[in-house]
Each structure stands twice: as C-alpha cells, then as structure tokens.
Amino acid sequence: MAWDPTQYLKFANERLQPALDLLGRIPAQAPETVVDFGCGAGNLSPMLRARWPHAKLLGVDSSPEMLAKARTDHPGVDFVQADVAEWQPDAPVDVLFSNATLQWLTNHEILLPGLLRHVKPGGWLAIQMPRNFDAPSHTCSVETVEQGPWRDKLLPHLRRRPVWPPADYWRLLQDRVSALSLWETDYIQVLSGENPVAEFTKGTWLKQFLDRLEGEERAAFEADYRARVAKAYPREQDGRTLFPFKRLFILAQI
Numbered sequence: 001m002a003w004d005p006t007q008y009l010k011f012a013n014e015r016l017q018p019a020l021d022l023l024g025r026i027p028a029q030a031p032e033t034v035v036d037f038g039c040g041a042g043n044l045s046p047m048l049r050a051r052w053p054h055a056k057l058l059g060v061d062s063s064p065e066m067l068a069k070a071r072t073d074h075p076g077v078d079f080v081q082a083d084v085a086e087w088q089p090d091a092p093v094d095v096l097f098s099n100a101t102l103q104w105l106t107n108h109e110i111l112l113p114g115l116l117r118h119v120k121p122g123g124w125l126a127i128q129m130p131r132n133f134d135a136p137s138h139t140c141s142v143e144t145v146e147q148g149p150w151r152d153k154l155l156p157h158l159r160r161r162p163v164w165p166p167a168d169y170w171r172l173l174q175d176r177v178s179a180l181s182l183w184e185t186d187y188i189q190v191l192s193g194e195n196p197v198a199e200f201t202k203g204t205w206l207k208q209f210l211d212r213l214e215g216e217e218r219a220a221f222e223a224d225y226r227a228r229v230a231k232a233y234p235r236e237q238d239g240r241t242l243f244p245f246k247r248l249f250i251l252a253q254i
C-alpha cells in the first residue's frame with residue numbers, strides 16, 4: 001500500500017507516546033547499532049538519537065513515500081528501503097526496535113523467531129503493535145467491507161485479528177530468549193476535529209481498502225465507514241472525541 005506521511009502524521013503525538021513508552025523500557029546502556037524496523041517517516045529518529053547519542057542508527061522501511069520524508073527530515077540518519085521480512089543485518093545488532101509495523105506482516109510464528117537472529121546475545125528486540133482489532137474503529141471497517149458492493153474485491157485482503165493475544169507471543173518466544181516482558185496499554189486518546197477516529201484510521205488501516213477502490217466506489221466506501229465510526233465514537237460535551245486504543249508491547253533480551 002502507498003503510505004501518505006501527511007495523513008499518518010496528523011496524529012503524530014498520539015502515535016508517538018507508545019514508542020516513547022517502549023523506548024523507556026529498553027535497558028541498553030550504550031548500544032553500537034540500533035535499527036528502527038519499519039521506521040516510516042523517521043519520526044522516531046530524534047528520540048532514538050537522544051537516548052543513544054553514540055549509536056549507529058539505521059531505519060528500514062519498504063515505503064518510498066515514507067523514506068523520502070525520513071531522508072528530508074533526518075539527514076543524519078541512514079535509511080534503507082527493504083521488506084523487514086527479508087532484510088538481513090551485516091552483523092547482529094544491539095537493539096532492534098519496531099513501532100507499529102509488524103501488524104502489517106503475517107506469519108508471526110516464523111517472523112519473530114527470525115528477528116531474534118538479527119540481535120546480538122545480550123541485545124534487545126523491542127516491539128509495539130496495535131491490538132485494537134475488537135474495537136469499533138476496526139470492526140466498522142470489517143462491516144463496511146462485508147456489507148458493501150465491494151465485498152468480493154476487498155474480502156480477500158481483510159485481516160480480522162493480525163496481532164495475536166499476548167500469551168501466544170510468550171509461548172512462541174519464552175524459551176528462545178534470556179528475558180521476556182509483555183504488556184498491554186489502553187491509551188485513552190482525546191482527539192479533536194470532525195470524525196477524528198475516521199481521520200486517524202484513514203492514515204493507516206483504512207488506506208489498504210481505499211487504495212483498492214477508485215472514484216465513486218472509493219468515496220462511497222469511505223462515507224459508509226465514516227458514518228459507522230461517527231456513531232460508535234460520539235463527541236463529548238466539549239466537542240472532543242475519546243478514542244481508546246489498545247497496544248501490545250514485547251521486550252525480549254537475547
């Protein structure tokens with residue numbers, strides 16, 4: 001899917017907080033190499049740089065649009081275009097950090113053990129993924145896909161729960177690493193503007209469906225989703241909208 005950094009970064013603060021929370025939990029003191037896996041527009045680079053000023057920082061992402069913005073905004077950082085499922089480091093790294101990316105990939109039972117091999121013994125694999133797939137922001141997209149004339153076109157691309165329950169990741173990883181922590185946080189996001197949940201989702205999850213439609217059909221799909229989501233997330237008295245969003249964190253030491 002083609003990413004739109006402007007739409008994605010409309011909610012930059014809300015998207016940043018989980019990354020900061022994950023970063024704060026990584027105990028690495030002076031890593032030599034830190035990789036931002038699925039780095040997007042490179043917006044986490046300043047925080048990674050501030051945390052580990054002497055580390056070699058590398059961002060990996062498959063989106064040319066996101067990388068173009070990353071290279072413009074963060075000239076001091078190396079960025080490489082690659083699929084994170086295929087990318088291999090020259091040598092194992094100290095910290096492999098992945099914020100809000102691996103939910104886009106399938107086969108986690110193969111992917112995650114493979115990522116452990118990219119990290120040095122004693123190094124850290126740190127992952128954050130959204131896990132709000134039972135929330136209306138997601139189930140409304142399922143209903144829109146299933147109940148419209150675009151059903152046959154979009155249904156093969158619908159992934160209902162791309163991120164597993166935490167216990168399944170624990171079972172997958174616990175005997176392959178020396179330390180493992182998993183936790184979830186439900187962020188009570190307070191958003192402003194017209195139908196902000198739809199705007200939030202349009203920057204990420206919804207875009208994969210919109211991009212497969214054109215013209216009037218695309219507009220009708222978006223209108224259907226927006227109506228459902230506006231009903232599911234009514235405005236508060238002050239005009240703002242609460243959008244609780246659950247995220248899963250995995251922190252493993254190799």
Ligand SMILES: C[S@@+](CC[C@H](N)C(=O)[O-])C[C@H]1O[C@@H](n2cnc3c(N)ncnc32)[C@H](O)[C@@H]1O
Nearest residue numbers: 038039040061062063066083084099100101104
């Ligand atoms: C929601 S954005 C997160 C960006 C950044 N980590 C952040 O926290 O702002 C997801 C990113 O994952 C990237 N991505 C998705 N699938 C990928 C893949 N298979 N290989 C590399 N990057 C991928 C997208 O291009 C996009 O930039």
